[in-house]
Amino acid sequence: MELAAMASAAVPGLSPTGVAGVPDDAADFTSAVLLDDVGKQWRVRSPRHPEASVRLETELLVLRTFTPGIRAELPFQVPSVAGTVRQGDLRTFVYNHVPGMPLDLESLVGAGGRIPTEIGRAMAGIHDLPQAMVDRADLPSYTADEFRQRKLNELDQAATTGKIPPALLRRWEHALEDVSLWKFNPCVVHGDLHEDNLLISEGHVTSVAGWTDLRIGDPADDFAWLIAVHERAFTDVVLEAYHEYRKEPVDPHLMRRAALAAEFALAQWLVRGLAAGDETMVAEAQEMLGELEADIREHGGQQISVEEPPVPLRPAPAAGRAGEERPAGSGPAQPRVVLLGPADVANGPVQAVVPPKPAAAPQEPKVVLLSSTEGESLPAAPAPPAQPAEPAEDVNTTSIPVLPRETD
Numbered sequence: 216m217e218l219a220a221m222a223s224a225a226v227p228g229l230s231p232t233g234v235a236g237v238p239d240d241a242a243d244f245t246s247a248v249l250l251d252d253v254g255k256q257w258r259v260r261s262p263r264h265p266e267a268s269v270r271l272e273t274e275l276l277v278l279r280t281f282t283p284g285i286r287a288e289l290p291f292q293v294p295s296v297a298g299t300v301r302q303g304d305l306r307t308f309v310y311n312h313v314p315g316m317p318l319d320l321e322s323l324v325g326a327g328g329r330i331p332t333e334i335g336r337a338m339a340g341i342h343d344l345p346q347a348m349v350d351r352a353d354l355p356s357y358t359a360d361e362f363r364q365r366k367l368n369e370l371d372q373a374a375t376t377g378k379i380p381p382a383l384l385r386r387w388e389h390a391l392e393d394v395s396l397w398k399f400n401p402c403v404v405h406g407d408l409h410e411d412n413l414l415i416s417e418g419h420v421t422s423v424a425g426w427t428d429l430r431i432g433d434p435a436d437d438f439a440w441l442i443a444v445h446e447r448a449f450t451d452v453v454l455e456a457y458h459e460y461r462k463e464p465v466d467p468h469l470m471r472r473a474a475l476a477a478e479f480a481l482a483q484w485l486v487r488g489l490a491a492g493d494e495t496m497v498a499e500a501q502e503m504l505g506e507l508e509a510d511i512r513e514h515g516g517q518q519i520s521v522e523e524p525p526v527p528l529r530p531a532p533a534a535g536r537a538g539e540e541r542p543a544g545s546g547p548a549q550p551r552v553v554l555l556g557p558a559d560v561a562n563g564p565v566q567a568v569v570p571p572k573p574a575a576a577p578q579e580p581k582v583v584l585l586s587s588t589e590g591e592s593l594p595a596a597p598a599p600p601a602q603p604a605e606p607a608e609d610v611n612t613t614s615i616p617v618l619p620r621e622t623d
Contacts, residue, residue, distance in 0.1 A: 216234065218234065218245065218246075218247045218249070218259040218261055218307070219231040219234045219247070219249055219259075221259065221261065221300050221302075221307045221309075222249055222257060222259050222298075222300075222307075222309045224300045225297070225298035225299055225300035225307065225308075225309045226257070226297050226298040226309050227298075229249075229251055229257065229298075229309075230251055230252045231249045231250065231251055231252075231257075232250055232251060232252050233249070233250035234247050234248070234249050234250070235247060235248050237258070237316070237317065238317050238319075238411040239260065239411065240267075240407075242263070243262065243263055243264070243266070243267035243270070244260050244261065244262055244263060244267055244271075245260075245261045245263060246258065246259065246260050246261070247259050248312060248316075249312075255312070256312035256314070257297065257309055257310065257311065257312045258294065258309070258310040258312045258424075259307065259308070259309050259310075260307070260308050260310070261305070261307040261308075262305050262306070262307070264305075265304055265305065268304065268305045268306055270427040270428070271306065271308050271427065272306070273352075273354070273427055273428075273429075274308075274425075274426045274427045275296055275299075275308070276352045276353075276354075277352055277354070277426045277427075277429045278293065278294065278295055278296060278426060279352075280348040280349075280351055280352050281293050281348070285344065285345070285348065288340070289337075289340045289341075290333070290336050290337055290340050290420075290460075291333075291337050291340070291420055291421060291422050291423050292313045292421060292422045293422065293423070293426075294310040294311060294312070294313055294422060294424055295310065295311050296308055296309070296310055296311075297309045297310060297311050310424075313414055313421055313422035313424075314414075314416045314421055314422075315414030315415050315416035315419075315420075315421035315422055316414060316415065316416070317410060317411045317412070317413060317414060317415070318410060318413075318415050319410065320410045320440075320443060320444065323410050323413070323415070324444055324445070324446050324449045326415070326418065327449075328418045329418060329419065330415065330418060330419070330420065331449050331450075331452035331453045331456065332452055332453075332455075332456040333419060333420040333456075334413065334420060334453050334456070335452065335453040335454065335455065335456025335457035335458075335459075335460065336456050336457075336459075336460045337413075337420050337423055338405075338408070338437055338438075338453070338457050339456070339457050339459075339460035339461040339462075340460070341403060341404070341405050341408075341423070341437070342402040342403060342404070342434050342437070342461060343402070343403075343461065343462045343463070344402075344403040345403075346402070346403055346431055348403070349403055349429060349430060349431050352429070354429055354430050354431075355430040355431070355432070356401070356430065356431035356432075357401060357430070357431060357432045357433075358401060359397050359398065359399050359400075359401060359433070360397070362397070362401070362432050362433050363391060363394075363397040366391050366479070367388075367391050367392075369479075369482075369483065369486075370384070370387055370388060370391060370479075370482070372486060373482040373483070373485065373486055376485060376486065376489060378485060378497075378500075378501055378504075379482055379485070379504060380504055380505065380508035382508050382511070382512065383478070383482075383504065383507065383508050383511075386478075386511070386516075386519070387475065387478070387479055387482075389520050389522075390471075390475050390519045390520045391475075393520045393521050393522050395468075395521045395522065396468050396471060396472060396519075396520060396521050397472075398466065398468075399433060399434065399435070399466040399468070399469070399472075400463060400466070401431050401432055401433065402431065402432075402434050402463070403429065403430075403431055404429070404430055404431065404432045404433065404434060404436055404437055405423065405425075405426070405428070405429065405437050406427075406428030406429055406430055406432075406436065406437070407425045407426075407427055407428045408423070408425075408436075408437040408440060409440040410440065411425070412424045412425035433472060434469065435469050435470070435471075435472035435473040435475075435476060436473075436476055438469060438470060438473035439473045439474075439476040439477045439480070440477075441453060441473065442473055442474055442477040443477070454470070468521060471517075471518075471519045471520075471521070472519075474517045474519050475519045478507060478519075481500055481503050481504050481507060482500075482504070484496070484499075484500045484503075485497060485500035485501065485504065488500055
């Protein structure tokens with residue numbers, strides 16, 4: 216209701232009649248979709264703190280770099296800002312809403328159809344965006360070696376906490392020092408790509424939202440969320456479509472670095488919790504790091520390095536290695552990892568794990584009618600039958616215990 220009032224102040228003539236909460240980075244934003252008196256929908260994002268407000272200001276710069284020519288080349292729609300309203304140091308943004316709603320990861324995978332193909336095509340479109348648009352917005356840009364060195368610096372910072380299992384530190388350090396793993400061509404990266412920023416309508420990807428962390432860097436960062444997908448065929452189809460539509464050759468170690476990003480996000484979550492003085496956040500991160508270390512020790516985990524480590528990081532078990540099926544009940548479900556945090560030139564975006572989603576969260580948003588006491592639901596994207604895909608090389612055999620995303 217408060218967001219509806221803000222939207223009315225931001226966009227003259229907007230008269231909301233209904234409002235529904237939508238998934239977002241719950242620690243940073245409050246979001247909703249509004250329905251006005253002529254049936255048009257709008258999206259509202261309100262920052263919870265100054266850092267999140269800066270991210271929205273950055274997104275405004277990014278969206279302005281999408282010229283009509285660039286928008287016409289993309290296989291999806293890009294939102295635009297219709298108006299803003301300031302409250303103290305924070306500014307709430309109202310966007311022209313693109314048809315479609317985000318689906319949770321399980322529903323997205325279960326929908327099947329052309330969705331994984333369209334996701335791969337959308338990712339290829341993002342990574343083929345002209346790098347000049349990032350330069351014009353004065354956003355971060357990293358070469359492959361600069362990106363690798365920055366990760367090494369983050370690893371050193373995480374190691375100083377004394378709270379990371381040594382086996383994980385050795386595993387990540389070896390991968391970061393494996394130069395052959397980091398021979399990729401930097402490209403435009405969305406930086407916060409995950410299921411909540413994909414809008415789905417009638418079995419199609421209609422839009423990609425959340426452009427707060429655009430940069431030039433490693434395309435593998437945009438694939439980290441796919442490490443959480445249990446259905447390997449879904450990821451295989453996404454990758455196949457990505458290879459087909461990408462204008463430049465795709466490096467062979469893309470998913471190895473994506474798996475590393477997914478694991479390393481736990482350490483970054485720990486560091487973020489310590490910086491914020493959040494004991495609950497730190498305890499959760501330590502617990503998940505312990506689960507990851509135990510899972511890798513017992514089952515082997517995904518081999519993220521190209522070169523074999525000079526010293527074994529773990530005993531070599533007979534089962535659980537890459538390419539072998541993982542025993543049922545051998546560990547927690549694979550998580551999803553998203554990219555959060557401001558994109559600043561000095562330090563770049565911060566990857567983080569988001570807090571848990573309530574267990575009883577409804578699948579469809581409930582709409583509160585502003586003119587009535589009754590509620591109804593916004594239309595949800597239908598779930599077409601799943602499309603079979605040929606299996607490919609297993610890109611993830613490690614269960615990464617990351618807590619799911621919260622919803623508002």
